[in-house]
Amino acid sequence: MTTRPDSTTEEPDIGAGTDADAAGRPHTGRRRNEQVRRAILDAVMRLLARADGSPVTVDTIAKEAGVGKQTIYRWWPSKGAVFLDALTDHAVTVVPDADTGTLAHDLEIVIGASYTGAVAPQTAPVLTTLVREAAHDPHLAAMMRDFTAVRRAALHAVLERARARGELAEDADVELMVDQVYGVLWYRLLVGHAPLDETVANRLAATLTAGNAPKESTT
Amino acid sequence: MTTRPDSTTEEPDIGAGTDADAAGRPHTGRRRNEQVRRAILDAVMRLLARADGSPVTVDTIAKEAGVGKQTIYRWWPSKGAVFLDALTDHAVTVVPDADTGTLAHDLEIVIGASYTGAVAPQTAPVLTTLVREAAHDPHLAAMMRDFTAVRRAALHAVLERARARGELAEDADVELMVDQVYGVLWYRLLVGHAPLDETVANRLAATLTAGNAPKESTT
DNA sequence: GATTGTCGAGACTCAGAGTCTCGTCAAGGG
DNA sequence: CCCTTGACGAGACTCTGAGTCTCGACAATC
Numbered sequence: 001m002t003t004r005p006d007s008t009t010e011e012p013d014i015g016a017g018t019d020a021d022a023a024g025r026p027h028t029g030r031r032r033n034e035q036v037r038r039a040i041l042d043a044v045m046r047l048l049a050r051a052d053g054s055p056v057t058v059d060t061i062a063k064e065a066g067v068g069k070q071t072i073y074r075w076w077p078s079k080g081a082v083f084l085d086a087l088t089d090h091a092v093t094v095v096p097d098a099d100t101g102t103l104a105h106d107l108e109i110v111i112g113a114s115y116t117g118a119v120a121p122q123t124a125p126v127l128t129t130l131v132r133e134a135a136h137d138p139h140l141a142a143m144m145r146d147f148t149a150v151r152r153a154a155l156h157a158v159l160e161r162a163r164a165r166g167e168l169a170e171d172a173d174v175e176l177m178v179d180q181v182y183g184v185l186w187y188r189l190l191v192g193h194a195p196l197d198e199t200v201a202n203r204l205a206a207t208l209t210a211g212n213a214p215k216e217s218t219t
Numbered sequence: 220m221t222t223r224p225d226s227t228t229e230e231p232d233i234g235a236g237t238d239a240d241a242a243g244r245p246h247t248g249r250r251r252n253e254q255v256r257r258a259i260l261d262a263v264m265r266l267l268a269r270a271d272g273s274p275v276t277v278d279t280i281a282k283e284a285g286v287g288k289q290t291i292y293r294w295w296p297s298k299g300a301v302f303l304d305a306l307t308d309h310a311v312t313v314v315p316d317a318d319t320g321t322l323a324h325d326l327e328i329v330i331g332a333s334y335t336g337a338v339a340p341q342t343a344p345v346l347t348t349l350v351r352e353a354a355h356d357p358h359l360a361a362m363m364r365d366f367t368a369v370r371r372a373a374l375h376a377v378l379e380r381a382r383a384r385g386e387l388a389e390d391a392d393v394e395l396m397v398d399q400v401y402g403v404l405w406y407r408l409l410v411g412h413a414p415l416d417e418t419v420a421n422r423l424a425a426t427l428t429a430g431n432a433p434k435e436s437t438t
Numbered sequence: 439g440a441t442t443g444t445c446g447a448g449a450c451t452c453a454g455a456g457t458c459t460c461g462t463c464a465a466g467g468g
Numbered sequence: 469c470c471c472t473t474g475a476c477g478a479g480a481c482t483c484t485g486a487g488t489c490t491c492g493a494c495a496a497t498c
Contacts, residue, residue, distance in 0.1 A: 029473030030464040036476075057454055068477040073456065135354040145410070173422050175413055176403070180423075183402025184395070191364070194394055203392050204399075211430025248443030249495040255445075276485055287446040292487065 032075075039065040040072060044086040048126045056129065080133040080140030084147065087126050091117070095154040103162035107205035108198075110155050111181055115196045118189055128190060152178055172212040180208065251294075258284040259291060263305040267345045275348065299352040299359030303366065306345050310336070314373045322381035326424035327417075329374050330400055334415045337408055347409060371397055391431040399427065 043065035047056045054060075058079050062069045076082045098109035118127060134141040159174045168174075181204065188196045262284035266275045273279075277298050281288045295301045317328035337346060353360040378393045387393075400423065407415045 027474090028466055030466090030475045033464095033475070055454085058456080059454075062477090066477085068479085069455095070457080070459095070478085071476060074475075079455070132354040135351040173419075173426075176419060176422060176426075179403045179406055179413065180399045183404075183406035184398045185402075186406060187398055187402035194398065200392075200395060203395060207392075207395075207430035208426075209430075210432070211426035211428075213429070246443085247441070247497055249497090250444075252444070252495095274485085277487080278485075281446090285446085287448085288486095289447085289488080289490095290445060293444080298486070 041086045103167040104209040106158045112201040169214045260305045322386040323428045331420040
């Protein structure tokens with residue numbers, strides 16, 4: 001029975017135990033090779049970026065990275081976890097918390113960033129594959145919810161701020177507005193029948209603003 | 220090599236060849252047993268409706284229906300196809316093409332019907348499982364697109380009619396509005412973090428109407 | 439009663455996720 | 469210096485589930 005260093009149940013949390021374990025024991029034996037971690041993560045992105053829908057299996061990842069399969073499972077609990085780690089490692093984790101003073105403009109920035117970030121050639125295939133994997137991996141599904149929660153929270157903040165400024169109706173359903181934005185994002189990302197660019201983002205920002213404006217207001 | 224009667228590539232199309240094949244040959248031999256078809260479809264719905272997330276495999280379907288596995292594959296090209304057939308067979312195929320004269324009201328009807336229909340206890344688990352299967356079955360994914368296209372078209376018609384009446388801005392993005400409605404539907408259906416009822420439907424109908432109203436108009 | 443095709447049953451192939459073991463290699467500690 | 473600990477590559481292995489193949493029984497029609 002292999003004793004996984006720390007992340008038995010949840011996140012990998014690699015790179016932290018470079019010197020000593022979280023516990024007192026000073027971690028004897030050979031150290032974790034950071035280059036191997038990088039090789040695996042890079043291999044995942046490389047395989048996922050391949051336009052042809054060639055299946056990205058654990059074996060192909062191991063082969064592409066020049067790594068043993070066990071090395072992967074030593075640090076990540078499942079294939080999906082590797083995918084998600086590769087994505088978060090690669091993606092710009094900076095979520096723009098726009099605060100320009102106008103709801104419409106704030107929305108344009110946040111929605112625009114989300115949309116263009118999602119359809120970027122390096123991330124789009126990763127996201128779709130991730131959803132595919134999450135479909136039959138509850139563990140990964142939970143991790144994806146955490147991943148998306150950050151961006152949802154940013155949008156939520158923008159909307160609540162606007163409500164405080166009086167730019168939103170008192171009874172506006174902020175949760176529904178957030179779902180409209182990300183519902184459209186995932187829907188179009190997965191089905192791919194319509195674009196997901198700044199034009200769409202701006203249009204959505206405008207109609208969302210107009211549709212949830214306070215009563216008896218022209219702007 | 221078994222010769223599938225007709226549906227080698229696409230839809231099952233069962234029950235049609237009761238007397239003679241589409242071709243001239245009068246179909247000798249033992250006939251298709253309609254009760255077996257029913258038993259399979261019912262078994263799928265029964266298994267899918269089970270609240271516990273017990274995996275619905277082809278073997279369990281065959282066992283539940285008291286049927287041989289080959290009998291399933293004789294009439295459906297894949298497991299997903301059986302699921303979809305069970306759904307369309309069960310679901311009310313009548314899509315309400317509301318035409319009350321007001322956009323807001325029309326939307327309430329169409330969106331409300333879609334939302335409540337989707338979360339009905341008998342259909343919700345079927346839909347989510349279907350999407351899960353479609354995630355790694357392109358053939359099923361195509362069938363699902365056909366399935367959803369009908370409802371999308373109904374909503375599209377309502378919106379275009381409203382535009383003709385002058386209830387929508389000339390440059391309103393009808394496609395985006397449709398995606399907002401169904402984006403929210405699938406998003407909430409799959410993540411399950413927020414309700415999908417008439418209240419939400421009415422709220423969405425109202426904000427969609429207000430957000431896409433023609434310029435210089437109060438209503 | 440011969441032919442054609444359905445049915446239930448179950449063995450089978452194939453793919454992919456995850457596990458186990460082994461021989462090797464790097465970093466300490468004594 | 470060498471011994472222990474744990475990382476690593478390699479590859480065999482188990483397990484699950486989709487889809488195929490074959491078989492014997494049976495029903496309909498000629």
